[in-house]
Amino acid sequence: xxxxxxxxxxxxxxxxxxxxxxxxxxxxxxxxxxxxxxxxxxxxxxxxxxxxxxxxxxxxxxxxxxxxxxxxxxxxxxxxxxxxxxxxxxxxxxxxxxxxxxxxxxxxxxxxxxxxxxxxxxxxxxxxxxxxxxxxxxxxxxxxxxxxxxxxxxxxxxxxxxxxxxxxxxxxxxxxxxxxxxxxxxxxxxxxxxxxxxxxxxxxxxxxxxxxxxxxxxxxxxxxxxxxxxxxxxxxxxxxxxxxxxxxxxxxxxxxxxxxxxxxxxxxxxxxxxxxxxxxxxxxxxxxxxxxxxxxxxxxxxxxxxxxxxxxxxxxxxxxxxxxxxxxxxxxxxxxxxxxxxxxxxxxxxxxxxxxxxxxxxxxxxxxxxxxxxxxxxxxxxxxxxxxxxx
Amino acid sequence: xxxxxxxxxxxxxxxxxxxxxxxxxxxxxxxxxxxxxxxxxxxxxxxxxxxxxxxxxxxxxxxxxxxxxxxxxxxxxxxxxxxxxxxxxxxxxxxxxxxxxxxxxxxxxxxxxxxxxxxxxxxxxxxxxxxxxxxxxxxxxxxxxxxxxxxxxxxxxxxxxxxxxxxxxxxxxxxxxxxxxxxxxxxxxxxxxxxxxxxxxxxxxxxxxxxxxxxxxxxxxxxxxxxxxxxxxxxxxxxxxxxxxxxxxxxxxxxxxxxxxxxxxxxxxxxxxxxxxxxxxxxxxxxxxxxxxxxxxxxxxxxxxxxxxxxxxxxxxxxxxxx
Numbered sequence: 001x002x003x004x005x006x007x008x009x010x011x012x013x014x015x016x017x018x019x020x021x022x023x024x025x026x027x028x029x030x031x032x033x034x035x036x037x038x039x040x041x042x043x044x045x046x047x048x049x050x051x052x053x054x055x056x057x058x059x060x061x062x063x064x065x066x067x068x069x070x071x072x073x074x075x076x077x078x079x080x081x082x083x084x085x086x087x088x089x090x091x092x093x094x095x096x097x098x099x100x101x102x103x104x105x106x107x108x109x110x111x112x113x114x115x116x117x118x119x120x121x122x123x124x125x126x127x128x129x130x131x132x133x134x135x136x137x138x139x140x141x142x143x144x145x146x147x148x149x150x151x152x153x154x155x156x157x158x159x160x161x162x163x164x165x166x167x168x169x170x171x172x173x174x175x176x177x178x179x180x181x182x183x184x185x186x187x188x189x190x191x192x193x194x195x196x197x198x199x200x201x202x203x204x205x206x207x208x209x210x211x212x213x214x215x216x217x218x219x220x221x222x223x224x225x226x227x228x229x230x231x232x233x234x235x236x237x238x239x240x241x242x243x244x245x246x247x248x249x250x251x252x253x254x255x256x257x258x259x260x261x262x263x264x265x266x267x268x269x270x271x272x273x274x275x276x277x278x279x280x281x282x283x284x285x286x287x288x289x290x291x292x293x294x295x296x297x298x299x300x301x302x303x304x305x306x307x308x309x310x311x312x313x314x315x316x317x318x319x320x321x322x323x324x325x326x327x328x329x330x331x332x333x334x335x336x337x338x339x340x341x342x343x344x345x346x347x348x349x350x351x352x353x354x355x356x357x358x359x360x361x362x363x364x365x366x367x368x369x370x371x372x373x374x375x376x377x378x379x380x381x382x383x384x385x386x387x388x389x390x391x
Numbered sequence: 392x393x394x395x396x397x398x399x400x401x402x403x404x405x406x407x408x409x410x411x412x413x414x415x416x417x418x419x420x421x422x423x424x425x426x427x428x429x430x431x432x433x434x435x436x437x438x439x440x441x442x443x444x445x446x447x448x449x450x451x452x453x454x455x456x457x458x459x460x461x462x463x464x465x466x467x468x469x470x471x472x473x474x475x476x477x478x479x480x481x482x483x484x485x486x487x488x489x490x491x492x493x494x495x496x497x498x499x500x501x502x503x504x505x506x507x508x509x510x511x512x513x514x515x516x517x518x519x520x521x522x523x524x525x526x527x528x529x530x531x532x533x534x535x536x537x538x539x540x541x542x543x544x545x546x547x548x549x550x551x552x553x554x555x556x557x558x559x560x561x562x563x564x565x566x567x568x569x570x571x572x573x574x575x576x577x578x579x580x581x582x583x584x585x586x587x588x589x590x591x592x593x594x595x596x597x598x599x600x601x602x603x604x605x606x607x608x609x610x611x612x613x614x615x616x617x618x619x620x621x622x623x624x625x626x627x628x629x630x631x632x633x634x635x636x637x638x639x640x641x642x643x644x645x646x647x648x649x650x651x652x653x654x655x656x657x658x659x660x661x662x663x664x665x666x667x668x669x670x671x672x673x674x675x676x677x678x679x680x681x682x683x684x685x686x687x688x689x690x691x692x693x694x695x696x697x698x699x700x701x702x703x704x705x706x707x708x709x710x711x712x713x714x
Binding site: 306307310313317346350351382384385386387 | 403414415417420439443444446447448449450467468469470471472473475476
């Protein structure tokens with residue numbers, strides 16, 4: 001039985017073209033790009049091409065920087081801790097504004113900075129589950145706010161934040177704006193020529209590149225104390241020998257992701273909508289954020305009377321990979337803060353299952369997944385003590 | 392740190408094959424209806440425990456023979472994760488054939504042990520023990536419904552660790568006897584805190600009435616106070632300051648004298664204590680209360696009894712003066 005992968009917000013398959021592009025840089029062109037000899041210099045052309053693709057992919061200007069990092073966690077830590085070093089530690093600012101639904105790398109880095117004396121304010125969400133420009137305007141204080149960090153798209157719900165408006169509010173107030181675009185690249189257009197963000201972070205493995213490599217965009221003129229000190233790589237802004245094959249792979253993955261946006265918007269969205277219809281055809285189910293702008297690949301569904309981990313257990317047995325926000329499935333067993341912040345009831349949080357598609361998902365896979373979901377719902381509702389038939 | 396913790400995602404890998412098997416094919420899932428119970432000549436008991444909001448809820452059905460109090464059949468329904476379904480299934484199975492009183496002895500650990508593939512390897516990861524294994528609670532609920540008594544009347548003591556069922560008294564005793572100084576030691580000695588870890592400190596998976604950190608701190612503080620008091624009480628009476636002397640005298644009065652006076656409806660209070668520096672003589676000025684006031688013996692036999700006792704218990708430098 002062929003397995004079906006519907007957990008693309010966790011990670012994605014590496015596009016075979018990406019792997020092929022990386023291949024020469026392991027055993028043939030393995031030089032250190034900082035070496036002066038031919039082994040070093042012969043990789044420069046491929047690196048330049050990869051960098052060009054990254055710049056083009058997110059609409060970065062030639063004078064801006066994109067640092068090659070190990071992942072988006074590193075990039076996010078770099079921005080947040082940089083803001084603390086540069087603007088908060090000795091003043092003049094004191095506060096970071098963010099949301100309660102960021103990835104743990106943002107939330108936990110903020111929690112750490114609070115222990116060092118930074119003030120962190122978690123912005124409230126509007127009825128759609130996002131932070132809008134009005135909310136930000138009410139909380140931003142140019143005298144106090146050092147940085148605003150808001151994700152482009154949420155990993156659990158797929159909800160899109162109005163980052164252009166948020167970045168503009170920050171620009172008007174003279175406050176730095178960072179956006180974690182990990183869940184946006186390859187799903188919706190990400191164009192820094194239109195969105196005046198100062199910092200943006202992404203990770204290659206979310207758009208069919210390899211794990212262990214990502215990017216940190218820094219707009220021209222914005223200083224950021226390094227997170228990793230060492231050699232002169234990346235102009236001294238991020239030390240560590242550049243992972244050449246991974247950079248090459250990320251560059252091509254970015255180009256393919258951007259080229260595939262129309263496909264994502266049409267084909268992936270259509271498959272997603274088909275699966276969503278199949279789920280909603282089952283009584284007592286719902287899809288979160290259905291009426292609000294979302295990325296085209298994500299469904300966060302809730303099945304009344306069924307605990308999420310039990311459902312993904314069943315689906316896994318049927319060869320289908322999905323994920324749940326239920327606390328029962330996390331190793332810490334802690335309530336998922338995204339659900340808590342969105343004001344969702346605990347029942348809803350415990351009964352949620354996330355399906356995330358990619359451009360590799362097929363119509364046949366969606367039909368098989370829909371059938372497996374129906375079978376699991378029937379089985380688990382028969383066991384359930386809290387479900388006694390459709391209301 | 393164990394390598395598995397560094398790799399992560401090991402939750403399901405820690406489920407035994409039996410847990411997986413029971414999750415996929417529970418043997419006792421379903422309901423027992425009134426008619427089915429009647430056909431068996433049994434009384435139907437239906438007990439609920441947990442809540443969907445907490446992530447796990449279970450409903451237990453028992454058909455109990457009213458004469459022998461034996462559980463003829465058991466079934467369950469569950470809103471819960473894989474381990475909740477598997478452990479509810481095992482919990483139902485373990486109760487079948489037992490009397491209600493015998494079933495009440497089934498612990499969560501027994502359910503977990505019955506789900507092991509290898510007797511030395513836990514069937515369920517420690518953090519899922521408390522939230523998903525609810526056997527003891529729902530069985531107790533069913534028993535209280537069957538017996539028609541209040542649930543609280545079946546609770547034995549103050550349970551700190553629900554997973555291993557360790558009481559507050561046991562933990563305090565173990566700390567004292569073994570002079571334990573860390574929570575890790577408490578866990579080693581009692582297994583309390585070894586599973587879901589909610590009882591270790593506030594902020595864990597579940598809110599608890601007692602936490603090991605608090606019990607340890609309070610018990611250590613009590614032990615330290617007792618040690619200081621014992622130290623203060625030991626040694627030469629004459630070398631002690633007036634406060635220590637006063638406390639020792641009051642202690643002896645409380646323990647040996649006031650109960651005797653109270654038997655006759657009287658008492659006494661200490662009004663003053665004075666020391667004569669050169670001789671070291673300590674004069675305890677007392678006032679009789681209740682029936683002792685005006686009693687003829689109060690200036691003779693009783694007074695002699697009090698003074699002798701204080702001299703014997705504390706120091707022969709003591710003199711008692713009634714006012």
